Amino acid sequence: MILAVLDDSPAALDMLAFTQSLGQQVEAVTFGEFDTDDLAKRGVRTLHQITHDDLADCAPAASGDALAQLIEHLRPDGVVGVCSDAVTEAMAHVAAVTGLPLATNCVEVSTGDSWLLTRVRGGGMLLEEAELRVGTGDGASPALLTIAQGVSGDIGSGPVESCDVREFAPELTATATQARIVERADRGGGMTLATAPVIVSGGRGVGSADGYRVLEELAERLGGVVGCSRVATNNGWRPHSDQVGLTGTKVSPELYLACGISGATQHWVGCMDSKVIMAINTDPEAPLVRRANYAVIGDVHEVLPAIIAELSARSTA
Ligand SMILES: Cc1cc2nc3c(=O)[nH]c(=O)nc-3n(C[C@H](O)[C@H](O)[C@H](O)COP(=O)(O)OP(=O)(O)OC[C@H]3O[C@@H](n4cnc5c(N)ncnc54)[C@H](O)[C@@H]3O)c2cc1C
DSSP states (O other), X not given: OEEEEOOSSTHHHHHHHHHHTTSSOEEEEEXXXXXHHHHHHTTOOEEEEEOOTTGGGBOHHHHXXXXXXXHHHHOOSEEEEEOSHHHHHHHHHHHHHHOXXXXXXXXXXXXXXXXXXXXXXXXXXXXXXXXXXXXXXXXXXXXXXXXXXXXXXXXXXXXXXXXXXXXXXXXXXXXXXXXXXXXXXXXXXXXXXXXXXXXXXEOGXXXXXXXXXXXXXXXXXXXXXXXXXXXXXXXXXXXXXXXXXXXXBOOOOSEEEEESOXXXXXXXXXXXXXXXXXXXXXXXXXXXXXXXXXXXXXXXHHHHHHXXXXXXXXXXX
């Protein structure tokens, strides 16, 4: 039996279908309530609902601790999680607590004494073939996997009449509940990096937090938002929510304007799906200049004001 760890992200049901295509009985696990009709329609007969008052307000270490206890109780052949931030972190805690190996971001899986996997690495830059040895008989240990977002499968089995809910109440350790949410704040409305059609993004070449004013002005004129590289967040020039890249947000706007950004791999994987990329950089050999659709070789603090002046001139003409 394989346990499919779901959350409320849209990718969860794709992951469930993928897990069902592996040809073993699948039972679902959630932290809190889930629509059991949705599960029954997809042929899932059992939902293990992990319930504990602390889970909603604790960091994923608590969910990981709880899941590890459920795994110990049910002894499944595999545990497959959706690749959301929260579930991936919970699975990482399961791996740390149980000592079981975890393979994240899988796109192909074949089960057996060894599970053969294809995983996405480097933010989508490469695919890795891997083997997860799970052993046989009494010594067998469950395989822990997460499935890359967007990967789905053919459910194979038809709907079932109903899905039974089995509540599981874990005993959380003090260590697992140490990190807690102390405040929730609403994010302001409006566009985000994920939805904006234009992103004016700045890196070290912008020089300072104040230097971003001109990027903000251009972003506003073009109906977009400001993004940045990790150097900008590390320097405290911009908040982490503005960061594009492997450890930031993956973006795909109509236009990505990269200002004073070299184009390190970790940044490139975050912006490579943009429809058009224009780089402004003093270095004609910078990786992003080479990869961009258009490049302007020059100082951002000269080029951006010139673009704004030209836009103003055109709008008043
Ligand atoms: C595990 C890991 C995860 C990471 N995740 C991310 C991530 O999510 N996002 C990310 O961005 N990085 C990430 N990084 C960091 C990444 O490797 C680079 O260090 C970073 O992207 C470089 O930022 P930058 O391009 O702003 O700075 P630099 O590489 O220093 O480049 C600055 C560029 O500005 C140009 N320049 C300088 N002055 C001017 C000027 N006046 N006008 C025009 N151009 C100018 C220079 O020619 C240069 O090309 C990660 C690194 C690691 C190890």
